[in-house]
Amino acid sequence: MTDYRSYRIAFDEKELLVDRKLGSLRKDFLRDYCGHFNTLTDKQIWQSGLYRFCHFLPKGADLHVHCLACMPVKQTAAWAASVPGMHIHTGSLPGRGSLRVFSPGDTIPPEYVPYTGKEISEEELEKLWSTEGYNGTGSIWEWFETIFDRHLFATSDDIVLSYYKAVFDYYLSLGIQEVELRLLPFGTPEVAAQTARAIRKAYYEAAAAHPGFCVKLIGSGLKYAWIEPSMTESMLRNAAYIHENVKDELLGEDFMVAIDLVNEEDRSNDISFYAPMLKAITGEHPSLDMVLHCGESLHPGSRSMEDAMALGPRRIGHGYDLYRHPGLEKIIMEKDIPLEVCPVSNMSLKYISDVREHPARKYYSQGIPMVLASDDPAFQEHENMTDDFFIAAAAWEFSLSDLKRLAFNSIKYCSASPATKNSLLEEWTKRWNDFVLQNI
Ligand SMILES: [Zn+2]
Structure with a gap:
């Protein structure tokens, strides 16, 4: 029986051969590609052997993707034309x-x-x-x-259902096994719950056709300084309402698993401003976790990492500027709190001018737990997750063993129950072994 808690990442002779193939694909790519691979908009990238390798690599789960920003342009356009x-x-x-x-x-x-x-x-x-x-x-x-304003099409539960059916079919076509969506739960608690039920219905339909596929929600409030705190609180309370009233009946576990605060961090209130609200809500709903965006900042004086860590989050969204807080690195490792690293998002939103210098490369070598995630693939990526693994393979020169660990981590740190994680891991191991055999 597979158990994610005792799972050891082994690396055998066959994988060594595939690692050599990865090295040679990377060498070919870096030799042939004349452009700047900080933007992944060039067809030459998508057609490269290295990108195709990353496309087929079993990547596990996408733990950080925002609602209504889930499918790249081509897929969104095709879906929209059918509505x-x-x-x-x-x-x-x-x-x-x-x-x-x-x-x-x-x-x-x-x-x-x-x-x-x-x-x-x-x-x-x-x-x-x-x-x-x-x-x-x-x-x-x-x-x-x-x-985002151009994509305000989700005006009814039927459209929400139709959109997420397309989203989950797309994720399934990429071999992604679990998706965690950051949802903005607007409206009254019941209106927000109806939206969650529509997403759940799309998930159930996807899981009926592809058993083992799993979806979770993370309820996100807005933290912009001009947003009334009462509005933020109502969104987080809606998330708690969904947590209590919209369960994953398929797996017999929670569907809404955590709360978060989103927006451009450098124009937002400090996380500490919302600490009483976050503590009160999670105190009233002990099985509701915090998974917090923080460290997505260009300000050297930003304290968001400290503020977020003081709240005991289960995961950190981004944590890009962790290097500014050396004391936290040790705590993050000791407490095993993973960073959801979104390299394509960080470069698209210009937090870094050369993705080869992304600090996650150093975090990984220090042993800081992390996963790769896509953030807003609709507006930033050619293919969800493939782009992020491509950055790790091409720009950070990660080995197959590193990519294997990142994919495994996405299951280890996902929000599913231990039993579901074990099923996801069992399936992922099968897919990984097939991938290795196909690439020898
Ligand atoms: Zn995000």
């Missing part, structure tokens, strides 16, 4: 490229036309719906948030 009533804004910016669903009888603004997938070219959508479209005016985060 009855979907319209696209064909006027000028900032609205251009916005998707909205209108029902019969609605007043439709003249710039919106029915969307069939042809109204705006895929090349233009690649810019309008991703960080590639940022033209240097204002901050990258301002542009990034306009992309």
